[in-house]
Amino acid sequence: xxxxxxxxxxxxxxxxxxxxxxxxxxxxxxxxxxxxxxxxxxxxxxxxxxxxxxxxxxxxxxxxxxxxxxxxxxxxxxxxxxxxxxxxxxxxxxxxxxxxxxxxxxxxxxxxxxxxxxxxxxxxxxxxxxxxxxxxxxxxxxxxxxxxxxxxxxxxxxxxxxxxxxxxxxxxxxxxxxxxxxxxxxxxxxxxxxxxxxxxxxxxxxxxxxxxxxxxxxxxxxxxxxxxxxxxxxxxxxxxxxxxxxxxxxxxxxxxxxxxxxxxxxxxxxxxxxxxxxxxxxxxxxxx
Amino acid sequence: xxxxxxxxxxxxxxxxxxxxxxxxxxxxxxxxxxxxxxxxxxxxxxxxxxxxxxxxxxxxxxxxxxxxxxxxxxxxxxxxxxxxxxxxxxxxxxxxxxxxxxxxxxxxxxxxxxxxxxxxxxxxxxxxxxxxxxxxxxxxxxxxxxxxxxxxxxxxxxxxxxxxxxxxxxxxxxxxxxxxxxxxxxxxxxxxxxxxxxxxxxxxxxxxxxxxxxxxxxxxxxxxxxxxxxxxxxxxxxxxxxxxxxxxxxxxxxxxxxxxxxxxxxxxxxxxxxxxxxxxxxxxxxxxxxxxxxxxxxxxxxxxxxxxxxxxxxxxxxxxxxxxxxx
Numbered sequence: 213x214x215x216x217x218x219x220x221x222x223x224x225x226x227x228x229x230x231x232x233x234x235x236x237x238x239x240x241x242x243x244x245x246x247x248x249x250x251x252x253x254x255x256x257x258x259x260x261x262x263x264x265x266x267x268x269x270x271x272x273x274x275x276x277x278x279x280x281x282x283x284x285x286x287x288x289x290x291x292x293x294x295x296x297x298x299x300x301x302x303x304x305x306x307x308x309x310x311x312x313x314x315x316x317x318x319x320x321x322x323x324x325x326x327x328x329x330x331x332x333x334x335x336x337x338x339x340x341x342x343x344x345x346x347x348x349x350x351x352x353x354x355x356x357x358x359x360x361x362x363x364x365x366x367x368x369x370x371x372x373x374x375x376x377x378x379x380x381x382x383x384x385x386x387x388x389x390x391x392x393x394x395x396x397x398x399x400x401x402x403x404x405x406x407x408x409x410x411x412x413x414x415x416x417x418x419x420x421x422x423x424x425x426x427x428x429x430x431x432x433x434x435x436x437x438x439x440x441x442x443x444x445x446x447x448x449x450x451x452x453x454x455x456x457x458x459x460x461x462x463x464x465x466x467x468x469x470x471x472x473x474x475x476x477x478x479x480x481x482x483x484x485x486x487x488x489x490x491x492x493x494x495x496x497x498x499x500x
Numbered sequence: 501x502x503x504x505x506x507x508x509x510x511x512x513x514x515x516x517x518x519x520x521x522x523x524x525x526x527x528x529x530x531x532x533x534x535x536x537x538x539x540x541x542x543x544x545x546x547x548x549x550x551x552x553x554x555x556x557x558x559x560x561x562x563x564x565x566x567x568x569x570x571x572x573x574x575x576x577x578x579x580x581x582x583x584x585x586x587x588x589x590x591x592x593x594x595x596x597x598x599x600x601x602x603x604x605x606x607x608x609x610x611x612x613x614x615x616x617x618x619x620x621x622x623x624x625x626x627x628x629x630x631x632x633x634x635x636x637x638x639x640x641x642x643x644x645x646x647x648x649x650x651x652x653x654x655x656x657x658x659x660x661x662x663x664x665x666x667x668x669x670x671x672x673x674x675x676x677x678x679x680x681x682x683x684x685x686x687x688x689x690x691x692x693x694x695x696x697x698x699x700x701x702x703x704x705x706x707x708x709x710x711x712x713x714x715x716x717x718x719x720x721x722x723x724x725x726x727x728x729x730x731x732x733x734x735x736x737x738x739x740x741x742x743x744x745x746x747x748x749x750x751x752x753x754x755x756x757x758x759x760x761x762x763x764x765x766x767x768x769x770x771x772x773x774x775x776x777x778x779x780x781x782x783x784x785x786x787x788x789x790x791x792x793x794x795x796x797x798x799x800x801x802x803x804x805x806x807x808x809x810x811x812x813x814x815x816x817x818x819x820x821x822x823x824x825x826x827x
Contacts, residue, residue: 255540262542272539329679335625336610337617355613356606358549359624362678362806367546376606457813460539464816468677468684469621475687476623479673482691483665486699489728490569493703493721494577 219345220388221447222397222405223413224319225420226459227432229404231317235269236260238399242384243268246374262460263320265372268381269396272459274316300428318459319396319405322347322368322381323436324447325467330380332469333363345410346383346447354378365443365465383448410447417451429453435461442466536817538809545679547806553604555799557597558671559792561631562698563705564593568638568664570702570721571645572657580649581714582706587642589705590664594635601631623674630670634663668698675802681815682746682805683798689736693794696729700763701791707784712775719774722787726767729794730760743815746805747797755797763790 239245248266253259256273263270328347331339338353339360349360349369356376360369369380384394392398397407406413414437424432435456436446442465456463538544548554571586602611615632619625637659645651672694676687683690703722707715733756737744747756766786773779805811 253540258540264546274539332619332621333624333677335617335619335622335628336613337619338613353610353613353616354607355610357604357614357624358606359622359674361546362548362675362680362683362802365545365679367544367679370546371549371606378606455537457544457809458537458539460542460544460809462544462812462816463536464820465679466816466819468679471684471687472621472623472677475673475677475691478676478688479669479691480666482669482672482695485692486566486668486695487569487661487665489699489724490566490702490721491573493724494573494579494717496717496720 217343217345219410219447220383220408221324221345221410221413221449222321222383222394222407223417223449223451224321225404225406225417225451226316226318227404227420227424227429227451227453228402229271229317229319230402231257231271231273231315232401233260233271234399234401235319235396235405236267236271238395239269239381240267242387242395243382245379246372263322263366263368263380264370265379268321268379270320272316272318272320274318274454274458275313276316276454277313302431316453316458318450318452319400320459320461321396321448322383323366323443323449324381324383326439326444326447327467327469328443329363329365329467329469330360330369332467333359335359342385342388344383344385344388346385346388348382348385349378349380351377351379363468365462365467413449417449420451424451442470536810536813538813542809543807544809544812545681545806547803548680549606550799551604553600555795556792557600557604558694558795558799559701560593560596560600561671562593562668562694562791562795563701564590564597564638565634565664565666565668566695566698566702567593567705568634568641568660568667570699570706570718571641572653572661572664574717575641575645575651575657576653578652579714579717580645580651582710582718583645584649585706585708585710586702587638587645589702590638590660591642592705594631594638597631598635601628623670623677627670627674630663630667634660634667637663669695675798678802679812680802680806681811682740682743683802685740685743685815686736689732689739690798692732693729693736693798696725696732697763697791697794700725700729700766700787704766704784704787704791707770707774707780707787709781712777712780715774715780718784719770719780722770722774722783723767726763726787726790729763733760743805743811746801746808746811750800750804752797752800752804755793755800759790759793759797761790762786762793766790 246266250259250261258273324346331347336353336355338350342348354377360378369378371378393407397405417434417437421432421434431453435452436449439445567586567590571583571590574583574586602608614628637656641656641660669691672690675683676690678684703718706718766783769779769783
């Protein structure tokens with residue numbers, strides 16, 4: 213690390229995301245990320261699919277209809293009231309969404325992990341940690357071995373077919389150097405994407421979750437803000453309104469490096485056993 | 501299966517009650533979901549971008565490593581005819597391996613960047629160095645032994661054997677040290693499967709041409725390796741539980757069945773008639789084909805596992821339920 217810049221990151225508050233995709237567009241424009249037409253998914257308003265070499269921000273659309281309300285119950289009956297109460301407890305607003313329908317929208321991005329699987333796995337030193345604590349691929353070094361693709365617990369990195377190299381969010385490294393916020397955060401019209409010093413973002417997120425809980429949105433939870441998780445905490449963490457897997461996020465991501473000792477232990481034990489077996493096949497013959 | 505679902509649900513509750521969330525009442529979870537949700541069935545982790553070169557590299561790397569050990573042992577024990585075949589097998593392996601690896605790269609012209617750093621956290625980096633070092637030792641050992649058939653062994657043989665054994669099993673470490681659930685959850689057994697498969701291929705290659713009176717160690721090794729590979733595979737699938745479906749279904753399943761049939765048929769042929777030259781060569785060919793199919797099965801299983809979001813989510817939910825997560 214060259215200088216002692218404070219670690220920066222994103223706090224993506226999905227409770228105010230309106231699914232406008234300005235972040236996807238701003239990211240593509242600033243970083244000159246190629247177009248990658250996906251066609252029509254037919255499953256939701258999400259027609260861009262997922263993060264990859266040519267998509268460094270991705271907006272997920274989840275349409276949920278929860279089993280609430282009572283069919284055939286008289287209006288304003290106790291039965292209907294109980295069903296409404298159930299809606300409130302689940303964080304929905306019965307006045308607006310009488311049928312228990314809700315949309316979840318969330319802008320996903322590289323997590324810039326404290327313990328980054330891609331960085332640990334990269335054999336060329338192409339992936340490095342910047343002075344801002346972010347994780348960046350140096351495209352003049354990457355030789356496209358593809359190991360980071362399977363080392364990432366979030367499926368963030370992918371190979372670009374045209375040039376064979378791997379690409380991902382840089383947290384706008386070039387803009388950070390000029391004291392500018394990343395393009396996605398600047399473009400976000402609702403401040404769902406907040407950029408800043410990580411320590412401050414964590415405080416802000418704690419305040420926000422308290423507000424939501426007081427309003428009865430008990431299903432709101434932070435994801436990736438804790439340093440006790442399997443990747444030592446995210447540099448880009450989230451406020452979610454459902455389980456992580458609903459948003460295509462892993463519920464318990466663990467950096468593969470944490471199991472490296474056990475894997476290598478088994479690998480070397482197997483190597484020793486194989487060598488012993490080969491030697492034994494000769495020695496058994498020598499005795500005969 | 502129902503235990504599976506129960507645990508998934510328990511995991512959900514543990515998560516909700518954990519330090520990340522805020523305490524909830526039981527009533528809020530009165531209607532537990534049957535199984536974890538996914539995002540329109542889309543994968544959570546990315547499938548590998550590796551091309552068909554990689555399973556062939558697993559095979560040739562294994563052949564190189566196990567043959568180097570076999571060649572060195574044969575050289576030290578004064579079995580020049582078997583040693584000669586094994587050195588040739590090892591040399592073929594260390595020649596094919598880098599060619600396959602370079603061909604698989606997205607930017608083959610930058611293959612030397614692999615040796616730009618030495619990085620202990622990256623099995624890919626350690627493997628590249630291991631392959632380079634073993635390639636040097638094996639080439640030297642092969643050259644010395646082919647030039648001097650009565651050579652009794654020295655430092656090059658020791659180096660080739662010491663580097664060859666880990667070369668045969670590190671490829672298992674490489675794939676198990678990833679976020680692909682059917683690979684990473686097989687980390688305790690996969691190196692043994694690869695080691696046995698490598699030993700079987702080394703024995704198979706030597707048996708192709710060596711005369712029966714010199715081939716006894718290779719026959720014994722071929723039979724034993726095929727049996728150990730089968731046993732390790734059975735244990736691996738059992739320990740994987742529901743994740744084993746990645747190895748049993750689709751293309752991975754077909755390659756896996758082929759590998760089992762070919763390897764066990766090769767072992768049976770060697771055990772029954774391996775003292776006859778034609779049978780030994782046929783048995784050796786079966787072992788080689790079995791080893792290739794085995795690596796293809798494991799390779800394809802990684803894709804199938806990564807592409808199934810439930811494999812990723814269930815594995816992690818179970819981990820949360822059992823250990824609290826972050827293990």
